[in-house]
Amino acid sequence: MITLTLGLTVRDLVHADLAACGWAGSARHLAVVGEQLERRRLGEVDYLAVCARADVPIAKGGVDYRAKDGVGTLWQLAVHPALQSCGVGTVLVEAAEQRIRDRGLRQAELGVEDGNDRARALYERLGYRAYDRRPDAWDVQAPDGTLRRHETMCTMMRKDLA
Template sequence: MSLLPAGAAEVVVPVLVRDLTVADLPDCAWSGSAAHLVRVARELERAAAGEVDYLAVCAPAGLPVAIGCVDYRVAVGAGTLSQLGVLPALQSCGLGTVLVRAAEDRVRSRGLRRAELGVEESNPRARALYERLGYVAYGREPDAWDVEAPDGSLRRYETMCTLMRKDLA
């Protein structure tokens, strides 16, 4: 039984996971505002210092279709996944799973045995993905960041996150 609508065809496209680069940032405008891309650029500076890994899942043309960060300075003995995003038109195609598994591989390669993340409570689809991948909730905490309004001004976005972790041993 096919889940595709009548007349639709399934196409399998290989993807490559690699480090995100500054040169990729113009192709990542789908991931957030200009202010968000400035934050990503700062994380890439930290990646050069070895504090984080910033990954890109790329289509065959080399364009990032999913991106995410692993920070090794947030929690002792763990890699903390953050800023995870998939090109909206390609969500629910398995790219988030590829991204999270690649991030977990990076955590393991550092000799760490735990991955952690926070997921907004208003994002049940993301939480369901993390639960399918073996993450377990262990707490909650507020989070906030600046977002760019349509007029270019910045406003503070506040949210509540469920904290999740996974043993990678």
């Protein structure tokens, strides 16, 4: 058995981190993340990076405070594929929840794509409960650079942060 100690820290994601986040999505996705960092400057969102000892992001995700009144909406959560199921996602979600509490809000929400059973199990373990299903869609960049629309159904989940 091998034991891995990651020594994680959580901080704000910055533009300089995007080059190291290719594991999280296409160049187009990372450009969208960069746009969200501008919204952070306006106080509309928080965008977090979970980093290992080298201060390189191994997980990232945002909290949108404008998506729904009185709620912090977690979105664009991702953990480096090689480090999934190592507790990194738990660290990310708990840090996001703390940011929501720090804003004086007492409720967190997120959507999980149907079929993403691993993520849904994590959210349920962390206390999130399903309350609705909604269609969602986003553009996905193919390896040749073309864009296609990804349409899916998501289960909406909520957690009280009292």
